[in-house]
Amino acid sequence: MAENAKYKEVAKFWEDFEIGEKSSTNARTITEADIVMHAMHSGDWMPHHTDAEWCKTQPFKKPIMHGNGTFSISTGLCIQGEPINPHGMSYGYNKIRYPNNVFAGDTIKVVTEVIDKQDHPKSPDHGLIIEGKTTTNQHGECVCYAEHVIFVEKKKS
Amino acid sequence: MAENAKYKEVAKFWEDFEIGEKSSTNARTITEADIVMHAMHSGDWMPHHTDAEWCKTQPFKKPIMHGNGTFSISTGLCIQGEPINPHGMSYGYNKIRYPNNVFAGDTIKVVTEVIDKQDHPKSPDHGLIIEGKTTTNQHGECVCYAEHVIFVEKKKS
Amino acid sequence: MAENAKYKEVAKFWEDFEIGEKSSTNARTITEADIVMHAMHSGDWMPHHTDAEWCKTQPFKKPIMHGNGTFSISTGLCIQGEPINPHGMSYGYNKIRYPNNVFAGDTIKVVTEVIDKQDHPKSPDHGLIIEGKTTTNQHGECVCYAEHVIFVEKKKS
Amino acid sequence: MAENAKYKEVAKFWEDFEIGEKSSTNARTITEADIVMHAMHSGDWMPHHTDAEWCKTQPFKKPIMHGNGTFSISTGLCIQGEPINPHGMSYGYNKIRYPNNVFAGDTIKVVTEVIDKQDHPKSPDHGLIIEGKTTTNQHGECVCYAEHVIFVEKKKS
Amino acid sequence: MAENAKYKEVAKFWEDFEIGEKSSTNARTITEADIVMHAMHSGDWMPHHTDAEWCKTQPFKKPIMHGNGTFSISTGLCIQGEPINPHGMSYGYNKIRYPNNVFAGDTIKVVTEVIDKQDHPKSPDHGLIIEGKTTTNQHGECVCYAEHVIFVEKKKS
Amino acid sequence: MAENAKYKEVAKFWEDFEIGEKSSTNARTITEADIVMHAMHSGDWMPHHTDAEWCKTQPFKKPIMHGNGTFSISTGLCIQGEPINPHGMSYGYNKIRYPNNVFAGDTIKVVTEVIDKQDHPKSPDHGLIIEGKTTTNQHGECVCYAEHVIFVEKKKS
Numbered sequence: 001m002a003e004n005a006k007y008k009e010v011a012k013f014w015e016d017f018e019i020g021e022k023s024s025t026n027a028r029t030i031t032e033a034d035i036v037m038h039a040m041h042s043g044d045w046m047p048h049h050t051d052a053e054w055c056k057t058q059p060f061k062k063p064i065m066h067g068n069g070t071f072s073i074s075t076g077l078c079i080q081g082e083p084i085n086p087h088g089m090s091y092g093y094n095k096i097r098y099p100n101n102v103f104a105g106d107t108i109k110v111v112t113e114v115i116d117k118q119d120h121p122k123s124p125d126h127g128l129i130i131e132g133k134t135t136t137n138q139h140g141e142c143v144c145y146a147e148h149v150i151f152v153e154k155k156k157s
Numbered sequence: 158m159a160e161n162a163k164y165k166e167v168a169k170f171w172e173d174f175e176i177g178e179k180s181s182t183n184a185r186t187i188t189e190a191d192i193v194m195h196a197m198h199s200g201d202w203m204p205h206h207t208d209a210e211w212c213k214t215q216p217f218k219k220p221i222m223h224g225n226g227t228f229s230i231s232t233g234l235c236i237q238g239e240p241i242n243p244h245g246m247s248y249g250y251n252k253i254r255y256p257n258n259v260f261a262g263d264t265i266k267v268v269t270e271v272i273d274k275q276d277h278p279k280s281p282d283h284g285l286i287i288e289g290k291t292t293t294n295q296h297g298e299c300v301c302y303a304e305h306v307i308f309v310e311k312k313k314s
Numbered sequence: 315m316a317e318n319a320k321y322k323e324v325a326k327f328w329e330d331f332e333i334g335e336k337s338s339t340n341a342r343t344i345t346e347a348d349i350v351m352h353a354m355h356s357g358d359w360m361p362h363h364t365d366a367e368w369c370k371t372q373p374f375k376k377p378i379m380h381g382n383g384t385f386s387i388s389t390g391l392c393i394q395g396e397p398i399n400p401h402g403m404s405y406g407y408n409k410i411r412y413p414n415n416v417f418a419g420d421t422i423k424v425v426t427e428v429i430d431k432q433d434h435p436k437s438p439d440h441g442l443i444i445e446g447k448t449t450t451n452q453h454g455e456c457v458c459y460a461e462h463v464i465f466v467e468k469k470k471s
Numbered sequence: 472m473a474e475n476a477k478y479k480e481v482a483k484f485w486e487d488f489e490i491g492e493k494s495s496t497n498a499r500t501i502t503e504a505d506i507v508m509h510a511m512h513s514g515d516w517m518p519h520h521t522d523a524e525w526c527k528t529q530p531f532k533k534p535i536m537h538g539n540g541t542f543s544i545s546t547g548l549c550i551q552g553e554p555i556n557p558h559g560m561s562y563g564y565n566k567i568r569y570p571n572n573v574f575a576g577d578t579i580k581v582v583t584e585v586i587d588k589q590d591h592p593k594s595p596d597h598g599l600i601i602e603g604k605t606t607t608n609q610h611g612e613c614v615c616y617a618e619h620v621i622f623v624e625k626k627k628s
Numbered sequence: 629m630a631e632n633a634k635y636k637e638v639a640k641f642w643e644d645f646e647i648g649e650k651s652s653t654n655a656r657t658i659t660e661a662d663i664v665m666h667a668m669h670s671g672d673w674m675p676h677h678t679d680a681e682w683c684k685t686q687p688f689k690k691p692i693m694h695g696n697g698t699f700s701i702s703t704g705l706c707i708q709g710e711p712i713n714p715h716g717m718s719y720g721y722n723k724i725r726y727p728n729n730v731f732a733g734d735t736i737k738v739v740t741e742v743i744d745k746q747d748h749p750k751s752p753d754h755g756l757i758i759e760g761k762t763t764t765n766q767h768g769e770c771v772c773y774a775e776h777v778i779f780v781e782k783k784k785s
Numbered sequence: 786m787a788e789n790a791k792y793k794e795v796a797k798f799w800e801d802f803e804i805g806e807k808s809s810t811n812a813r814t815i816t817e818a819d820i821v822m823h824a825m826h827s828g829d830w831m832p833h834h835t836d837a838e839w840c841k842t843q844p845f846k847k848p849i850m851h852g853n854g855t856f857s858i859s860t861g862l863c864i865q866g867e868p869i870n871p872h873g874m875s876y877g878y879n880k881i882r883y884p885n886n887v888f889a890g891d892t893i894k895v896v897t898e899v900i901d902k903q904d905h906p907k908s909p910d911h912g913l914i915i916e917g918k919t920t921t922n923q924h925g926e927c928v929c930y931a932e933h934v935i936f937v938e939k940k941k942s
Contacts, residue, residue, distance in 0.1 A: 002611030004210050005498035005580045008552075027476035028200070028359060029366040029377070033347035033818035037198050037354075040668035040822075041226075043185070043233030045813060045865065046241075052814040053161050053892040053923050063814070067247065068232050069198075072225045076200030080359065081479075081552020084203075090224065092254040098247075107367040109476045138367050140473030159925030162812035162894045165866075184790035185673060186680040186691070190504035190661035194668075197354035197508075202499060202551065209500040210578040210609050220500070237673065238793075238866020264681040266790045295681050297787030316768030318524050319655035319737045322709075341633035342514070342830060343837040343848070347818035351512050351825075355540075357499070357547030360555075367475050381561065382546050383512075386539045390514030394830065395636075395709020398517075404538065404569075411563040421838040423633045452838050454630030504661035511665075511825035516656060516708065523657040524735040524766050534657070632838050656828070669822050669854075671813070671861030674869075681789050695875065696857045697826075703853050704828030712831075718852065718883075725877040 008083040014127035014152040019114050025077040027109035030065050030102050038069035065102035070144045074110045074135040087153040091128065094147040100137070107138045112148075120151070127154055165240040171284035171309040174271050182234040184266035187222050187259050195226035222259035227301045231267045231292040244310040248285065251304040257294070264295045269305075277308070284311055322397040328441035328466040333428050339391040341423035344379050344416050352383035379416035384458045388424045388449040401467040405442065408461040414451070421452045426462075434465070441468055479554040485598035485623040488585050496548040498580035501536050501573050509540035536573035541615045545581045545606040558624040562599065565618040571608070578609045583619075591622070598625055636711040642755035642780040645742050653705040655737035658693050658730050666697035693730035698772045702738045702763040715781040719756065722775040728765070735766045740776075748779070755782055793868040799912035799937040804899050810862040812894035815850050815887050823854035850887035855929045859895045859920040872938040876913065879932040885922070892923045897933075905936070912939055 039050050047054040048064055055063050102108065116130035129152050135144035196207050204211040205221055212220050259265065273287035286309050292301035353364050361368040362378055369377050416422065430444035443466050449458035510521050518525040519535055526534050573579065587601035600623050606615035667678050675682040676692055683691050730736065744758035757780050763772035824835050832839040833849055840848050887893065901915035914937050920929035 002607070002609055004214065004609075005204070005208065005496065007204060007211070007497060025476065026359070026361065026478060027365045027367060029364055031346050031350050031818075032816050033345075033350040033821075034198070036347075036816050036818040036822070037350070038229070040671075041191075041194050041198055041233075042229040043668075043671070043673055044229075044236045045671055045811070046236055047162070047164060047811065050814055051162065051812045051892060052890065053812060054164070057161065066229075066232075067249075068225070068229045072195070072199040072201075072223075072229055075223075075225050076198075079201045079203055090255075092224075092252065093250065095249065095251060096253070097249040105366065107365060136473070138473055138475075159921070159923055161923075162810065164811060182790065183673065183675065183792060184679045184681060186678055188504075188660050188664050189502050190507075190659075190664040193502050193504040193508070193661075194664070197357075200354075200357070200359055202357055202497070204497065207500055208498045208578060209576065210498060262680065264679060293787070295787055295789075316764070316766055318528065318766075319518070319522065319653065321518060321525070321654060339633065340635060340830070340832065341836045341838060343835055345817050345821050347816075347821040348512075350818075351821070352543070355505070355508050355512055355547075356543040358543075358550045360550055361476070361478060365476065368478070371475065380543075380546075381563075382539070382543045386509070386513040386515075386537075386543055389537075389539050393515045393517055406538075406566065406568040407564065408566055409563065410567070412561075419837065421836060450630070452630055452632075502661075503659050504664075507659050507661040507665070511828075514825075514828070514830055516654070516828055518654065521657055522655045522735060523733065524655060632842065633832070633836065635832060635839070662826075665826050666857070669819070669826055669861075670857040672857075672864045674864055675790070675792060679790065682792070685789065694857075694860075695877075696853070696860050700823070700827040700829075700851075700853045700857055703851075704826075707829045707831055720852075720880065720882040721878065723877065723879060724881070726875075 009086055010083040011087055012085050013087050014117065014129065014154045017114050017117060017129045019117060021114040023112050025110045026080065027107050028073060028077060029107045030073070030104060032104040034069065035063060035065050035104060038066045042066065042068065060101050062103055067098040067144065070098065070102050070108065070135060071096060071146060074108065074133060074144055074146070077110050078112060078133065088150045091149040091151040094130065094149055096144070096146045098144055100141045100143045102137065102143050108135050108143060110135045125154055126151055166243055167240040168244055169242050170244055171274065171286065171311045174274060174286045174309070176271050176274060178271040180269050182267045183237065184264050185230060185234060186264040187230070187261060189261040191226065192220060192222050192261060195223045199223065199225065217258050219260055224255040224301070227255065227259050227265065227292060228253060228303060231265065231290060231301055231303070234267050235269060235290065245307045248306040248308040251287065251306055253301070253303045255301055257298045257300045259294065259300050265292050265300060267292045282311055283308055323400055324397040325401055326399050327401055328431065328443065328468045331428050331431060331443045331466070333431060335428040337426050339424045340394065341421050342387060342391060343421040344387070344418060346418040348383065349377060349379050349418060352380045356380065356382065374415050376417055381412040381458070384412065384416050384422065384449060385410060385460060388422065388447060388458055388460070391424050392426060392447065402464045405463040405465040408444065408463055410458070410460045412458055414455045414457045416451065416457050422449050422457060424449045439468055440465055480557055481554040482558055483556050484558050485588065485600065485625045488588060488600045488623070490585050490588060492585040494583050496581045497551065498578050499544060499548060500578040501544070501575060503575040505540065506534060506536050506575060509537045513537065513539065531572050533574055538569040538615070541569065541573050541579065541606060542567060542617060545579065545604060545615055545617070548581050549583060549604065559621045562620040562622040565601065565620055567615070567617045569615055571612045571614045573608065573614050579606050579614060581606045596625055597622055637714055638711040639715055640713050641715050642745065642757065642782045645745060645757050647742050647745060649742040651740050653738045654708065655735050656701060656705060657735045658701070658732060660732040662697065663691060663693050663732060666694050670694065670696065688729050690731055695726040695772070698726065698730050698736065698763060699724060699774060702736065702761060702772055702774070705738050706740060706761065716778045719777040719779040722758065722777055724772070724774045726772055728769045728771045730765065730771050736763050736771060738763045753782055754779055794871055795868040796872055797870050798872050799902065799914065799939045802899050802902060802914045802937070804902060806899040808897050810895045811865065812892050813858060813862060814892045815858070815889060817889040819854065820848060820850050820889060823851050827851065827853065845886050847888055852883040852929070855883065855887050855893065855920060856881060856931060859893065859918060859929055859931070862895050863897060863918065873935045876934040876936040879915065879934055881929070881931045883929055885926045885928045887922065887928050893920050893928060895920045910939055911936055
């Protein structure tokens with residue numbers, strides 16, 4: 001009678017990914033509550049994020065979202081409503097940069113693009129897919145750029 | 158009368174960092190509440206983290222902490238009680254890997270080691286410091302490895 | 315020595331309720347943090363609640379509290395400080411409507427009125443009490459109307 | 472340059488819904504943290520949910536999730552990854568029942584079925600779609616049943 | 629039309645309090661999630677509360693609730709459903725002690741007793757009421773004792 | 786291989802404390818989210834904190850942080866980055882006063898000063914250290930004053 005939820009799956013082998021493929025996410029407004037929540041959750045209370053008086057003495061003037069908070073929320077945005085690929089699993093990230101600050105009230109969204117396909121150095125049955133994930137704010141400025149690496153099965157020859 | 162908090166500062170120029178320098182953090186037990194909190198905060202409700210029945214059908218058997226949750230908390234552990242370096246700022250990460258899962262009840266801590274010093278390609282007045290941050294669980298297994306890049310002023314010659 | 319807390323009880327049989335009985339609650343201001351908290355807790359990140367830029371393109375202009383968030387908080391307001399009725403238990407709701415939006419900064423409170431008494435179709439020893447719960451904002455506008463059904467023991471004849 | 476997120480839309484007029492249409496959601500395990508979170512968020516600290524000693528004296532023995540917490544999370548599960556229908560909007564609920572308790576550790580998911588189509592009493596250009604939403608636990612038992620009403624535009628004749 | 633919530637008031641002058649008056653609260657089970665929540669909210673991540681491995685090396689063996697967390701929740705328990713006294717306001721605390729630890733799973737409640745009445749040294753129109761607040765766990769052991777001081781108007785002579 | 790985190794320790798016997806010793810903390814801005822979080826965590830929803838309309842009728846005009854919330858966060862600020870003293874343990878508090886309100890947006894920090902050293906009435910091997918902890922806002926006004934008592938080992942003679 002009872003059975004597990006059926007997760008939406010889209011099976012893609014390494015060969016099925018094409019460089020240049022793009023997808024984009026919904027958006028989310030980062031609020032003051034999100035900054036406080038990230039400080040609480042991570043334990044990172046640096047004054048850049050939670051000391052408004054100190055921030056007034058800095059070039060950015062106002063508390064800024066933690067880079068890793070923007071990164072975590074960007075990942076969450078990418079995943080909502082996404083199917084599971086039974087042939088792939090996350091391998092990590094090759095690069096993360098935070099070129100602009102996120103302030104309370106900014107609204108962010110993410111565009112993901114397949115930017116590279118690589119053989120795996122040790123496993124001939126698998127390859128790596130490199131996705132560039134560009135998070136932008138409401139002004140179109142990049143606030144987080146991350147290169148996500150996925151470890152994907154190759155088709156049996 | 159009123160004045161801002163005085164943050165502990167330790168001024169280190171690029172030349173002051175030495176490859177092999179190490180520091181280590183306090184530890185924190187990742188609870189079921191932390192996994193739920195990361196799902197809520199990031200919006201990432203993949204079944205690996207929050208569907209205990211589905212997890213029973215997987216090799217890892219039980220819900221696992223989000224990689225980015227472990228990464229955020231590792232960063233928080235590194236920052237608690239740390240001084241600010243007025244000559245440096247975070248530049249991002251060059252690599253993040255999650256070689257083992259974190260389950261509710263695991264206790265993690267981080268060792269940071271300076272692993273490389275690089276000139277900055279465009280700014281002769283600055284260099285890059287690369288820190289390897291190794292997060293381990295209570296069994297000594299690595300659960301997160303991140304290469305943090307710091308952009309640091311060089312001494313005026 | 316140790317014993318459980320003694321919860322305040324007010325014993326009311328079905329016959330003890332009178333149509334037209336009214337009670338009212340304390341008030342609570344719904345903040346931006348409450349909207350974010352409801353999105354996080356429920357996993358409902360529809361743009362109506364958490365994408366401020368998209369909201370600007372809609373008639374309501376600003377993020378709105380989730381209807382079910384207003385409903386949950388209304389229930390909480392009704393329960394604070396209320397005694398337990400050992401002869402009754404909640405049976406569910408017959409109707410929920412959200413005639414007006416709740417924005418961050420709005421202050422809500424609830425008036426409960428007994429609006430109907432019904433026999434229970436199958437259990438002659440019990441009846442149903444129907445309470446109309448009207449949640450209003452600081453302008454006196456109804457933002458949530460819910461008909462709560464309570465399953466209550468009848469007096470032994 | 473900057474533009475709002477493009478939300479996935481699936482346009483369905485009232486005529487496009489068919490009685491018997493079904494969809495189902497991902498699943499989520501309700502943890503002790505979720506029960507505490509709902510108590511905190513709603514302010515409903517009834518002993519059924521947060522006094523484990525009192526619960527031992529009751530037939531259900533252990534703290535139970537708030538009905539409205541299960542209802543809110545069910546709604547969140549239904550919404551994740553769902554497109555917006557530009558011709559419809561939520562009108563409220565006609566009925567909510569909680570036939571079985573949810574305990575910490577239970578995993579829930581929702582099946583939605585179109586169960587009725589009605590003309591709107593006052594607006595000839597709109598009709599009502601009634602969805603039955605059945606939330607079940609890992610044993611296949613119904614823990615929440617809600618009738619959701621959607622107000623949907625009719626095709627111009 | 630709109631008006632503020634009417635808070636339940638019970639007017640008590642200084643003369644109306646009697647030494648030995650007692651009241652008691654509902655109970656609340658302190659969960660692992662509450663300990664994590666207090667660490668997050670306060671920023672107090674001492675290993676006594678959140679490093680389960682370190683705790684194993686200590687006499688108490690398991691993570692303990694922060695004293696101030698028990699104190700805050702005790703205050704919350706005292707306030708739920710309580711009327712406002714328009715003639716009194718909280719003046720602070722004279723003493724707080726934590727004679728026993730609170731572990732996840734413990735259930736606490738509070739007994740308040742008026743233990744002293746004092747004239748106010750500077751304001752002849754006011755006096756001080758000292759309440760002893762004893763928080764106990766499910767074994768009847770005291771886990772928090774706080775002396776609350778209330779500043780109360782005297783009757784006009 | 787695996788071993789517990791090494792917590793920074795600074796061993797101080799009772800004799801090592803000197804009256805007049807001072808230390809100060811980082812600062813933290815108390816946000817609306819922190820007030821809501823404290824209400825949720827403690828269950829203290831008094832209108833002073835969470836009913837903005839009622840507050841408009843009061844001398845302070847706007848919701849204020851709970852005293853115990855300010856106290857908990859002050860304690861957290863004092864502890865971040867602090868070493869553990871293996872010869873001492875917290876004994877409780879002798880006095881807490883809240884002379885000024887904390888509003889959303891205020892930034893607080895704490896100065897700790899050793900104000901007294903006392904023999905312990907029953908244990909000749911221990912003494913008490915009394916620390917005055919003064920929390921101030923960005924205007925230099927005291928918002929919380931607490932006398933913390935530490936139970937400290939004396940040197941063996």
